Structures are given as C-alpha cells and as structure tokens.
C-alpha cells in the first residue's frame with residue numbers, strides 16, 4: 446500500500462477544515478442556497494443516468510477545495526491506482542484487492558504476482574453462466590426433475606450481496622425462486638426447508654473459506670434433509686459450492702463440476718461480482734448479471750479516471766469525512782425510496798463497518814481520529830413513520846443518503862409520484878427546517894391564542910441545516926444497482942485511504958468466534974470457573990431453563 450504522502454498530516458488537514466466549519470456554522474444552508482442561484486449545478490455530479498446531488502450539505506467552494514486538497518495530499522490517487530494494478534494493498538493479510546477485476550469489461554490485463562488474472566476470471570464466469578443457463582432451462586435436473594427453488598447458504602459477504610441484489614432486482618428474476626439462509630438460528634434453515642419441495646431444490650453453499658461455522662452447520666442440516674427426502678444416492682446433485690477452498694468443498698462431497706472458485710484477492714464483502722453471485726445469476730440470467738457488472742465497471746472507470754473534484758465516490762467520501770471528523774457526526778443513514786433496496790442499508794453496513802471499523806492505522810499505531818461511522822437505514826416512506834422524528838428534531842445530527850428512481854417498475858396510479866415527492870420533501874425539510882418565528886406565525890394564523898403559541902412553537906420548530914445527499918437514477922435496473930454498489934465501495938476505499946487504515950481485513954470478528962466455540966460445550970455442562978460472573982451467570986441460568 447503506498448503510504449500517505451510524506452508531507453501529509455491528517456490532523457493538520459482536519460484542523461484547517463475546522464476553521465472552515467467555524468465559518469460555515471454562522472451560515473445556514475438556506476442562505477447558502479439564497480446567495481448562489483447555481484448551487485445545485487455547482488454541487489451535483491452526473492454519471493450516465495445517475496445524478497448525485499450533494500448541494501444540501503453545509504459546504505461551500507472553499508471547504509470543498511480544502512477537502513479535495515486533503516484527498517490529493519493523502520495520496521488517494523496513488524492508492525487507487527495501486528488497488529487497480531493488483532498491488533498487495535491488504536497489508537495485514539498480504540493480499541491484493543481486486544474485486545474491480547471481476548467486472549473488468551475491457552481487454553486490459555490485470556496482473557497479480559506477474560500473471561494476468563483475467564483468463565481465470567473469464568473461465569469461472571463462463572462456467573457459472575453455463576450452469577446458470579442449464580438450471581434455468583431445466584437441463585440440469587435434480588432428483589425431482591427441473592430445479593424450482595435455489596437456496597443460497599452463506600453469511601456476511603457470502604449472503605448479503607446476492608440476497609440484497611435478488612430483492613433489488615426481483616422484477617428481473619425469471620428463473621427458479623431464490624431463497625437465502627444465513628443465520629445459525631435453526632429458525633432460518635428450518636422455516637426455509639419447511640416451505641420447499643426438497644426434490645426440486647438446489648442448495649448453493651457459499652463460503653469463501655468454507656469453514657464458517659454458521660454456513661457449515663446450515664449446509665450439513667440441508668444435506669441431512671435432502672438425503673432424507675431424495676435418498677443418499679441422489680442428494681449430491683442437489684448441491685453446488687462457491688469457495689476459494691476447493692479442498693474443503695471436495696471434502697463436503699460437492700463435485701468439481703459444480704464447484705465455482707474464486708481467489709483470495711476477493712474480499713468477502715466485495716464478492717457479489719464473483720462466483721458468490723451464482724444464485725443471483727441463476728435468478729436473473731447471465732445476461733442481466735453481466736449488466737450488473739457493466740454498471741459497476743462504468744463506475745470503476747469513472748473512479749479511475751475522473752479528476753478528484755468530479756469524482757463521485759471521492760466526493761461522497763470527503764463529505765463523509767467532513768461529517769465524521771470535522772462536525773463529529775457518528776452515524777450515517779442510508780434511506781432508499783425504493784422498497785426493493787430494503788436490504789441495501791444492511792449490505793452497506795457490512796461494506797462500510799467491516800471495512801472501516803478500524804482503530805489501528807497502517808503505520809501500526811492507534812488511530813487518533815474517528816474512523817468509520819455507524820451505518821444504518823430503512824426504506825422510505827416507512828422510516829418517516831418510525832425514526833425520522835430524531836433525524837429532524839433529535840439532538841444528534843444524522844447525515845442521510847436518499848436514493849430514488851425516476852421510473853418505477855409498477856405503473857400504479859399516484860404511487861410513484863407520492864414516493865418521489867416524499868423523498869424530495871424530506872431532504873428539503875432537513876435542509877430548510879422551520880424557525881421559531883415561522884412556527885409561531887403558523888400557529889397564530891390558525892387562530893391559536895398567544896399564550897399557547899409561546900408554549901407550542903418551540904416543539905414545532907425544526908433546526909434545519911441537516912445534511913443529505915440524493916441519488917436520483919432512471920430506474921433500478923441491474924446496471925443501476927451495479928453502479929450504486931461500486932460507488933459506495935469506492936467511497937469506503939477513499940475514506941480508508943485518508944484515514945490510513947486497511948479497509949480489507951476484519952480481525953475484529955475473530956474474538957467472538959473463538960469465545961463462541963469455547964462457550965458452546967459449556968451450555969450443556971462443565972466448569973464455569975474461567976468465565977466472568979456475568980457470562981457464568983447467564984450460562985447457569987440457561988442450563989436451568991433447559992433443565993440441564
């Protein structure tokens with residue numbers, strides 16, 4: 446990983462930005478719009494059909510210039526180029542980071558350790574497409590005949606990507622029905638098995654490592670159920686595997702021709718584009734899957750070549766740093782006004798929080814400034830009737846991303862106009878707010894006595910000045926989804942580069958896994974001496990409830 450450029454001092458850059466913040470604290474967003482008729486044009490960017498409006502943030506040209514200077518001085522461009530070139534930028538795991546190669550739709554080679562990885566990528570992609578076509582056409586039959594249902598068994602990056610995308614692209618799913626099992630809670634696999642005809646179900650075991658406890662438990666449970674339903678001799682045909690660990694997939698009993706590999710330079714949370722996308726490909730077909738890759742590739746090219754000030758992921762990242770490190774906002778809400786993007790916030794939680802939830806820098810020292818924010822969200826308009834109260838009037842400021850399509854898949858009267866109007870109204874309300882004087886004037890105009898107005902008006906006041914970005918795209922197609930995901934991937938990358946952290950490892954998930962394996966046998970007995978009193982007390986209470 447190229448280091449931060451020698452002369453780059455993040456703390457100094459942030460303190461320079463704090464001076465801009467101080468200046469901007471005195472100017473409301475209303476005023477920023479009032480004094481600049483071109484504000485929307487100046488603070489929005491386009492990529493194909495996609496419009497990124499970031500004008501409803503508390504920034505101006507001077508603050509933006511300083512943010513861009515920070516990105517340039519931090520060496521973001523050199524790091525980006527190193528990633529695309531296959532350098533070992535995942536330093537703690539000694540790996541390249543090449544999810545971009547998986548959607549490289551050009552003829553450019555991508556070299557890792559002196560070898561071009563593109564032929565291998567194309568080989569696996571072609572094998573996936575052949576298998577997907579065979580399943581969709583009914584040419585790959587299982588014990589009960591044509592496959593009617595596909596269950597992806599995986600967790601984290603081996604679940605969230607295809608599960609989120611299958612829901613987002615449901616209007617394009619014209620193959621077998623898709624299901625996703627991830628949780629080790631037996632309710633997940635139990636409910637899924639109960640509603641399926643196992644004789645016509647294909648299970649895809651998706652795990653980069655093929656050692657993840659939850660996935661292995663769910664896969665074994667599925668295998669027992671299939672063996673019972675179809676007989677041992679026929680059960681193997683009901684399984685396919687997606688993994689980098691081909692020895693383990695073979696040991697599980699999945700033959701090579703139904704095992705689709707990938708590579709250690711594909712991070713779990715960046716793996717939708719790899720074999721991990723197979724369930725989605727079976728659902729929407731290889732051609733639509735390629736459109737997803739095309740959309741991501743378009744963003745990769747933009748990220749690779751656009752100057753920093755016209756570069757959407759760079760600007761997204763800088764605004765995030767502006768909010769996190771300068772204004773001190775700890776969370777970031779993703780609010781799709783697109784019901785099929787219901788799992789997009791959950792997908793971005795892993796992408797962002799597993800990537801940038803880090804407290805040690807690439808210089809192996811504790812991070813002294815805040816890194817990744819808490820990412821959360823739900824689709825609008827549902828969220829409006831749940832948590833938006835806090836976003837509008839709570840004591841914390843929550844920067845928001847709104848996402849909305851110009852064109853719906855359904856032609857159902859007013860629905861889409863209502864949806865879009867709500868989306869735009871929310872960002873306008875957050876930006877404008879309502880002053881005490883305006884609230885009071887409204888109440889008085891409605892005939893309320895002055896004494897009551899004084900009591901009620903503060904409650905009806907909205908501070909405004911609450912930041913948001915809006916993504917407006919033509920329609921939620923596979924290409925649009927690919928582009929949206931890639932924008933956020935690169936945003937996370939740029940932030941990690943500026944914070945000088947490794948966005949591509951995830952050691953923080955390990956400790957809990959180890960402790961779970963120690964605790965599991967203790968649930969049925971044994972000494973609790975080595976546990977703290979809380980954990981020991983909880984285990985003892987559990988044993989009593991289970992009569993152990």
Ligand code: F6P
Nearest residue numbers: 601602603652653654657713954
């Ligand atoms: O525990 C976290 C994690 O390693 C994620 O990074 C990953 O996406 C998930 O588990 C699943 O891992 P695998 O694909 O190896 O089963």
